[in-house]
Amino acid sequence: MEKEFLEHGLHLNRRKFLSRLSLGIGSAALGSLLIPDLFSGLSGDSGADFIPGIPNFAPKAKRIIYLFQDGAPSQLESFDYKPKLREMMGQELPASIRGSQILTGMTANQKSFPLAGSYYDFKQYGRHGAWVSDLFPHIGSIADDICIIKSIYTEAINHDPALTFFQTGAQQGNRPSMGSWVSYGLGSENKNLPAFTVLLSKGKGNGQGVYSKLWSNGFLDSIHQGVLFSSSENPVLYLNNPEGLDRNERRKMLDKLAELNDISANEFHDPEITAKVQQYEMAYRMQTAVPDIMDVSKESDDIVKMYGPECLVPGTYAANCLLARKLSENGVRFVQLYHQGWDQHTNLPMEMAGQARDVDQASAALVTDLKQRGLLDETLVIWGGEFGRTNYSQGKLEKANYGRDHHPRCFCVWMAGGGVTPGMVYGETDDFGYNITQNPVHVHDFHATVLNQMGIDHTKLTFKSLGRRYRLTDVAGNVVRDIIS
Incomplete structure (x- = not known):
């Protein structure tokens, strides 16, 4: 028994x-x-708390469109209304307000710091009366769909380190960009398109350059590098087959190349070899996917009217906003758009007006377009630059002709969709628009919050390189839960 x-x-x-x-x-x-990338053999030691391709928790957003305004648009002519600056126009900035802030070499030797009120009026929009400059009436019209953060700050005071900081979480180069981290963390939604794409446009104002290190994969596998789309006849370089080589021959060539690379990979155990094979295969699949996405001829007249006629001109900001929607709609995880020309050290009223005309209608149209397609809830849209501008004039002050220097202590960014509370204004600055008085949000906090909306715990998204584990937020960052719906 x-x-x-x-x-x-x-x-x-x-x-x-x-x-x-x-x-x-x-x-x-x-x-x-x-999750096709689950067993793809991604390299690197990411720690026991994180597995590439799997979110840490249920995400609010699936994709990100980042409308980066390169050169730093003035918060005082956009979303941070300061009537006191007009009242005190030309008066000296109180030393108690300026404190011990480090100034750039362009204003450090100024003997006077005359306050400069905005040349443009502001109006209140939306249910909660958000103040928006007359330069941005279309963005004002979507005030109930966006969250304006007025209390972003950074330590970087010059363009290159500040821009690099926003894009990579570090002021020095050779680090993975935010898009690369998202690609590494979540993989691709569409195997025929890269997880991370980059679009460039340029306004008529003073520009600061953008460079490939901003969309670099850094120490991550090169499959996570941003793919730059151009406005030329061939939107992705070297994507087309060489003359005399058809698609079938291309397929045979790639198969043979993969066999040779497999031999090398087995011998040297270099993950970059596998990554290169993946890139070749991606390029092959993109040959059919990209031309269809780039074709805007099928867009309705209503969509063209919404974005403005420039959306039909390749390489413009409006065209790139429309393309960003199409890429996101087709499963691209991270679409990074850079619009250059916001560096107004002189003649700010005239130059910024031109820049605003370039971006106002199309930015608002993108949010509206995503919303009416039912995609805004799962798409996080971000708009902003690398720092703000001073409340005093750089050089001579005239009512219709003044400029503003760099100001990292406080500036504005707005976000829409992706689980961010709509119709909200978060953070506050003093009456001079110089210091934060309520709810400061550091760049690391911003990154932590963006990753959180994608279902990623920023403290767990790590990669081991050169003996230490790195992350987008370095050793800092707190999720700004007050703005999450």
């Missing part, structure tokens, strides 16, 4: 074991279908 009981117990254990094993295999199979 005892022997039969033991055998029965062993039989039940085997049955339970095999049953549970089958469930495990089924779950793994399902996971490989839902």
Whole structure:
């Protein structure tokens, strides 16, 4: 009897074991279908708390469109209304307000710091009366759909380190960009398109350059590098087949190349070899996907009217906003748009007006377009630059002709969709628009919040390189939960 009981117990254990094993295999199979990158052999030591391709928790957003305004638009002529600056126009900035802030070399030797009120009026928009400059009436019209953060700050005071900081979480180069981190963390939604794409446009104002280190993969595998789209006849360089090579021959060539690379990968165990094979395959698949996405001829007249006629001109900001929607709609995780020309050290009223005309209508149209397609809830749209501008004039002050120097202590960014509370104004600055008085948000906090909306715990998204684990937020950053709906 005892022997039969033991055998029965062993039989039940085997049955339970095999049953549970089958469930495990089924779950793994399902996971490989839902998350194709799950078993792709991604390299690097990311720590026990993070597995590439799997969010840490349920995400609010699936994709990001970042409308980066390169050169730093003035918060005082956009979303931070300061009537006191007009009242005190030309008066000296109180030393108690300026404190010990480090100034750039362009104003450090100024003997006077005359306050400069905005040349443009502001109006209140939306249910909560958000103040928006007359330069941005279209963005004002979507005030109930966006969250304006007025209390962003950074330590960087010059363009290159500040821009690099916003894009990579570090002021020095050779670090993965935010888009690369998202690509590494979540993988791709569409195997025919890269997870991370980059679009460039340029206004008529003074520009600061953008450079490939801003969309670099850094120490991550090169498959996570941003893919730059151009406005030329060939939007992605070297994507087309060489003359005399058709698609079938291209397929044979790639298969043979993959065989040779497999031999090298097995011999040298270099993950970059595998990454290169993946890039070749991606380029092959993009040959059919990209031309269809770049074709705007099928867009309705209503969409063209919404974005403005420039959306039909390749390389313009409006065209890139429309393209960003199409890329995001087709599963690109991170679309990074850079619009250059916001560096107004002189003649700010005239130059900024031109820049605003370039971006106002199309920025608002993108949010509206995503909303009416039912995509805004799962798409996080971000708009802003690398720092703000001073409340005093750089050089001579005239009512219709003044400029503003760099100001990292406080500036504005707005966000829409992706689980961010709409119709909200967060943070506050003093009456002079010089210092934050309520709810400061550091760049690391901003990054932590963006990753949070994508279902990623920023403290767990790490990658080991040169003996230490790195992350986008370095060793800092707190999620700004007050702005999350």
